[in-house]
Amino acid sequence: MRIRPVGAHALLLDFTAPPPEVGAGSAATPASVVEAWRAELWRRREQGELVATEIVPAAATVLLDGVPDPAATAARLLGWTPAPPAGTTTPGADPVEVPVTYDGEDLPQVAAHWGTDVPSVLRRLERTEFRVAFCGFAPGFGYLTGLPAELAVPRLASPRPRVPAGSVALAGPYAGIYPTASPGGWLLVGRTTLTLFDVHADPPARLTPGTPVRLVPA
Structure with a gap:
């Protein structure tokens, strides 16, 4: 460090x-x-x-x-040693269940990268215990960790000019959910109707660092 x-x-x-x-x-x-x-x-x-x-x-x-x-x-x-990283979450944070309709157009591409079929991709995503590592890119966009490093996938060579709000996607070792419509180059696997950013809420972002997240079938 x-x-x-x-x-x-x-x-x-x-x-x-x-x-x-x-x-x-x-x-x-x-x-x-x-x-x-x-x-x-x-x-x-x-x-x-x-x-x-x-x-x-x-x-x-x-x-x-x-x-x-x-x-x-x-x-x-310099004198502090953190606890082991596995399983660390924000104290008192309740898991956020995100209902997902798995109809993303890049699912076959993800399956090819993982060397499996689309149903196996869905089973892996549904049983993975994700956690918000950090936020960035856009208000309310949480970078979710939990997938093993060997399942990292590349971004698109050319980003889409518009990704719909609620799109569930993968890029590198992360999963993420677009809180608003925006350009983006992540691989789309599904979509959710869950509101992830509301300027009138406290806090405005539904997903904050340390929050456990599960992707469940809609």
């Missing part, structure tokens, strides 16, 4: 290189290490051991913003 100062009151925890905490020869990925640290930092903030107004995970980093004393906080971070 590398800790970088960002402005006067923020720190960036960078996990692009294997950190010493996971041990030599560990199969932990940056995403799983980020999730472990995200959960650890949220826990320590709840217990009053960490002061930060924002804890923002990404694919291989965690940003701490609103840190009164970055130097002292960085020194404390």
Whole structure:
């Protein structure tokens, strides 16, 4: 883990290189290490051991913003070891069940990448315990982890100019659901009518980091 100062009151925890905490020869990925640290930092903030107004995970980093004393906080971070990444979720977070109609036009392409048939793809998606690793791309868009690395799929060579809201899709090691209509290059496997972003709700995003997610048949 590398800790970088960002402005006067923020720190960036960078996990692009294997950190010493996971041990030599560990199969932990940056995403799983980020999730472990995200959960650890949220826990320590709840217990009053960490002061930060924002804890923002990404694919291989965690940003701490609103840190009164970055130097002292960085020194404390170096002495902390997060819990194992597997199974870490936001404390008190209820699983979100997303009803999905599996009629995505890219299902045959996903099946070909996985070396199987479409029904097997659906069974795999339905039994996978997903978790929101981080949010980005568009308001309410959560990057869902849970699929094994060997099932990563490439994005389309040319993005679609418009992907309908509610589209359930795969790209790289992630699953995701488009909260609004937008351009996109992920492989479409289905669609849901569940509202994922509502500016009038609190919080506006239905899927937040650490939230467990299950894709269930509509």
